[in-house]
């Protein structure tokens with residue numbers, strides 16, 4: 677089981693879009709995939725048309741004795757399960773804090789799922805909190821969408837510093853260019869700067885595309901809405917790269 681977190685301190689950079697589409701692509705290949713929506717906004721849960729079970733409160737979620745499997749729900753995408761979220765998840769931080777080794781708790785909760793899933797994708801809220809620390813301890817790879825702008829790049833540096841300070845296990849940071857609009861000079865410059873995997877970036881560039889909004893409206897993965905669109909192909913290529921990176925040893 678490999679755990680990939682999609683995380684950035686910055687909001688609105690394409691985390692949920694990437695988390696949902698990558699998990700759906702994994703499932704489409706026949707892998708057993710679980711998407712854990714850790715954001716009280718519940719965006720991934722909305723896109724996959726699933727809400728939490730009534731019993732799946734953050735309090736129960738944080739308890740060591742309650743198995744995550746009992747809170748998992750199936751989605752309409754074959755092989756893709758979801759741990760949904762809604763606004764009640766805003767208290768997850770408090771619930772974790774009330775327990776021993778809170779920053780290890782998500783990792784501890786995921787351990788029994790090893791053997792049930794090939795991939796776990798964590799969709800995270802745009803924040804730096806105890807939940808973020810717990811995500812860093814649970815994840816093998818950290819996928820960071822970056823819009824080519826000065827503020828986004830600054831956020832990536834903050835992300836790297838936070839990881840260094842958190843002393844988590846060796847988590848691999850995999851930034852990629854997201855929501856790229858080549859009509860904009862800054863975006864074109866960003867593409868040139870990080871082309872071909874420079875500065876640790878993945879090679880795939882996810883374009884800004886109205887297809888993404890259309891898929892969100894239809895509440896479907898991109899490949900189900902526009903199988904041959906540029907954005908769909910970009911996510912397929914991103915998934916390919918993430919798989920390749922995951923298979924190679926961490927430095």
Ligand SMILES: Nc1ncnc2c1ncn2[C@@H]1O[C@H](COP(=O)(O)OP(=O)(O)OP(=O)(O)O)[C@@H](O)[C@H]1O
Pocket residue numbers: 686687688689690691692693694715717719800801802854855856882883884885886888889892907
């Ligand atoms: N490549 C893209 N092209 C066009 N629109 C996009 C693209 N990626 C994401 N969007 C849209 O931008 C908005 C923000 O995307 P998304 O929710 O994936 O970002 P996020 O980083 O998860 O946001 P938050 O920080 O609020 O959780 C959504 O309306 C989404 O449909």
Ligand SMILES: [Mg+2]
Pocket residue numbers: 691692693715719799800801
């Ligand atoms: Mg999101």
